[in-house]
Amino acid sequence: MELHQVRYFLTLASTLNFTRAAEQCNVTQPALTKGVQKLEHELGGELIYRERQLTQLTDLGKEVLPMLERTLASAETVRRRALEFRRKEVAPLKIGLAPSISASLFLDPIAEIAKGVPGLRVELREGAAEKLVELLLEGEINAAIIGKDVQDMPARIDDWSLFEERYVAVLAPTHHLANRLSIGIDDLRETVLLERTGCDVAQKIQRSYSLEEPLQLGHCSGHDLHLQHMAAAGFGMILTPEHMPRLPTLKTIPLEGAPVSRKVRLLTVQGRRYSPALDAFVKVARLRDWSTEVPHRDMPRTTLPEVASAAA
Numbered sequence: 001m002e003l004h005q006v007r008y009f010l011t012l013a014s015t016l017n018f019t020r021a022a023e024q025c026n027v028t029q030p031a032l033t034k035g036v037q038k039l040e041h042e043l044g045g046e047l048i049y050r051e052r053q054l055t056q057l058t059d060l061g062k063e064v065l066p067m068l069e070r071t072l073a074s075a076e077t078v079r080r081r082a083l084e085f086r087r088k089e090v091a092p093l094k095i096g097l098a099p100s101i102s103a104s105l106f107l108d109p110i111a112e113i114a115k116g117v118p119g120l121r122v123e124l125r126e127g128a129a130e131k132l133v134e135l136l137l138e139g140e141i142n143a144a145i146i147g148k149d150v151q152d153m154p155a156r157i158d159d160w161s162l163f164e165e166r167y168v169a170v171l172a173p174t175h176h177l178a179n180r181l182s183i184g185i186d187d188l189r190e191t192v193l194l195e196r197t198g199c200d201v202a203q204k205i206q207r208s209y210s211l212e213e214p215l216q217l218g219h220c221s222g223h224d225l226h227l228q229h230m231a232a233a234g235f236g237m238i239l240t241p242e243h244m245p246r247l248p249t250l251k252t253i254p255l256e257g258a259p260v261s262r263k264v265r266l267l268t269v270q271g272r273r274y275s276p277a278l279d280a281f282v283k284v285a286r287l288r289d290w291s292t293e294v295p296h297r298d299m300p301r302t303t304l305p306e307v308a309s310a311a312a
Helices: 003-015 018-025 029-043 059-086 103-114 129-138 185-189 201-209 224-232 276-287
Strands: 048-050 055-057 091-097 120-126 143-146 157-171 193-196 217-221 237-241 251-254 261-269
Touching: 003 018, 003 029, 003 048, 003 059, 018 029, 055 059, 091 103, 091 129, 091 276, 103 120, 103 276, 129 143, 129 157, 129 261, 143 276, 157 224, 157 276, 193 201, 193 224, 201 237, 217 224, 224 237, 261 276
Parallel strands: 091 120, 091 143, 193 217, 193 237
Antiparallel strands: 048 055, 143 261, 157 237, 157 251, 157 261
């Protein structure tokens, strides 16, 4: 099946007149007729009733018409996108974000590079750090932002530290610790902790304080939003990076001494040629003064800007 055959048939289906269809397709009538006949042969049946005074679609023609319309439209979209790309009218940038990495932190850098990269088109994808490394190597994403160490990190991955981010307590306003200015280790012993599946924040706190008794872990989930809804319902407290988007009904309280934090890092593939969009993003991210978004760990901060909805 060739696209010009599809175009001939669609024009004929619209005009129901071989002469006018040939004129609109800028071909001779015999050429249009031959193209439609080849399409009918490939599809195994007649698409058009051919009568001297009457030209109509057959039942098969009516059945395949919308599908062929979508086929031609998709082909035109591909052709147009390819032309835009060759003309540099489209500059794709695919960034992977690990869970709980707030996209809001990177909106200003993206807006900054958009000024110098016409046609910038950003796609954000979320995934576990290990999965993002795979997508990088496969070329499915151009860069990744992660907040945890990856075991057996491939040597081909370039890894730059951007900033350090502390963990805070997130809880409902009705929680018995909600009125504290800060939350200490004794407070953590007395409450139920909600933890993301596969996260080891509680273990890091136990090691930091050399606790003999494990902290009390309650419900868990693989999604931050699920945990936040459980916290809002009073099931417990979440220990989470301070810039993770969260429900506006929840309250944030710093942990005394900032016992646990994480380094947010930028990953790309070593030796792979950067597009102008990726090159600009890497430069802006590495040179940016992140202290404007990420306060010093020792700075008192009892409340954080709230985000209306959490990332899925």
